[in-house]
């Protein structure tokens with residue numbers, strides 16, 4: 001049986017760019033109260049007729065030969081078959097690829113483990129190395145049927161240290177962290193991508209190091225670190241506190257000699273190459289001329305060209321300060337690659353990005369809560385509330401959001417997470433962020449697969465728990481549509497998601513050309529999974545980052561919903577991914593309707 005609710009709007013109305021006064025946007029309740037009587041006249045039952053005809057012929061003249069084909073990734077297919085709709089994972093997983101995971105076998109292990117997006121960080125490694133990683137991911141997708149998207153993360157131009165060159169390593173007084181990292185460095189040693197032991201330094205209390213903006217030949221003077229920011233020596237003052245990676249190592253500035261700044265190590269720890277530097281005066285972060293540094297450096301522009309040429313799916317921009325840079329980059333991408341479909345993700349990791357949060361997120365295609373650098377710029381105790389705010393704002397504005405950094409930091413060294421880390425992951429899942437990200441855990445840790453497994457199992461468990469308890473706070477979603485036609489789509493999705501929860505349907509189906517209707521459904525965070533059917537590979541990969549969406553690529557679909565449904569039901573049934581009797585709600589961006597039906 002099928003029932004449908006159609007919105008019969010003259011097509012001239014759909015092209016309106018503004019919401020006209022005579023068509024007030026109905027609230028969820030009034031959609032049903034005022035529109036249902038109109039729609040009732042159009043309740044149809046043709047789907048059942050189409051789908052119960054066993055000879056493959058439907059009322060729309062759809063025959064079996066016209067069924068076409070679809071692509072869904074191997075891992076999702078296996079999960080659906082094994083556990084059914086209800087228990088598919090809604091939270092998406094991003095893994096940073098580094099020396100520990102760049103081989104095809106390791107990449108495949110991550111794909112099997114549920115990695116939806118592979119992230120490459122242009123702070124590290126060479127372009128050739130990254131190209132190889134992208135090629136391997138693409139090959140796995142093509143040959144083995146995965147659908148892993150690729151995200152390129154720019155370096156950004158905040159202040160950081162250079163490579164450590166010939167920095168001495170303090171092998172005698174090893175810190176507990178030093179041993180596994182050393183071992184790892186020895187195992188993975190390779191050009192440009194890995195740290196060799198002499199490129200790590202463990203600092204001792206009371207040591208004096210020189211931070212310099214000079215360029216050195218090799219060998220570099222002992223205990224010297226280069227800084228990428230020319231204004232550094234001028235901007236710091238004697239007495240300032242210098243923090244490496246938000247406090248992993250601390251120094252006090254004791255003397256300035258031209259381009260060199262002598263610093264006393266006050267809090268010892270491990271120095272990693274290219275670590276981020278911040279300096280503090282009287283307890284506040286100092287942002288002198290570095291606040292004027294461009295968000296996208298000249299090296300970043302070359303990396304962006306590289307990303308466009310390699311056809312990455314997402315470009316994440318580090319240290320975004322305003323919406324302007326996002327708009328600039330988006331027009332640059334459009335001009336460089338007309339038919340490219342690259343999403344721009346704004347990394348929220350600076351004070352400026354928090355100040356201009358709404359306009360930045362509005363301009364972007366998604367955001368990342370980059371807690372590593374964010375925690376070096378604002379007091380640590382403010383990071384959790386900033387995270388919650390960013391996650392909620394992204395959902396309001398319908399942009400996917402990734403929670404990143406130190407989720408399972410201890411798993412760089414140990415095979416199990418701390419209980420506190422599990423609680424942190426749970427909180428991000430409970431906030432219903434679109435995605436969680438692994439950094440060092442997968443890039444250079446000893447247990448990348450195990451870390452991914454922890455993210456997957458914690459996500460599944462917490463999602464189920466909150467669904468069963470029905471304790472998710474219902475978020476009042478603001479209207480975001482820019483046109484009348486968009487308003488209809490938004491209302492349809494809000495209503496369909498609500499119906500799906502109330503009727504406890506097994507799945508929502510959405511047929512979407514651009515992915516927009518799929519993301520509007522995802523924004524509602526319904527109890528059931530959302531099967532998103534699209535015809536483009538790039539849209540399908542992009543949807544991989546969004547909460548609850550299971551993206552499928554159909555070889556084709558038409559404006560005729562009955563034929564689409566007919567086709568998909570046969571394909572999914574043939575693959576054992578749905579069965580007769582499953583209750584489904586379908587919407588599409590071709591036809592403004594909501595259809596409720598049992599799979600015949």
Ligand SMILES: Nc1ncnc2c1ncn2[C@@H]1O[C@H](COP(=O)(O)OP(=O)(O)OP(=O)(O)O)[C@@H](O)[C@H]1O
Pocket residue numbers: 096097098099121123124125155192193194195272372373439440441443444
């Ligand atoms: N391509 C790579 N080659 C070598 N090491 C890498 C690579 N990618 C990541 N790493 C290692 O993994 C660590 C964590 O990765 P991540 O991408 O979070 O970088 P990050 O430098 O800490 O921060 P950010 O994301 O702010 O640039 C890095 O500090 C580095 O040690």
Ligand SMILES: CC(=O)C(=O)O
Pocket residue numbers: 318347349369370371372373374404405439
């Ligand atoms: C991911 C990132 O850039 C950070 O946490 O700083």
Ligand SMILES: [K+]
Pocket residue numbers: 121122123153154155156318
């Ligand atoms: K980066």
Ligand SMILES: [Mg+2]
Pocket residue numbers: 318349370372373
């Ligand atoms: Mg960062």
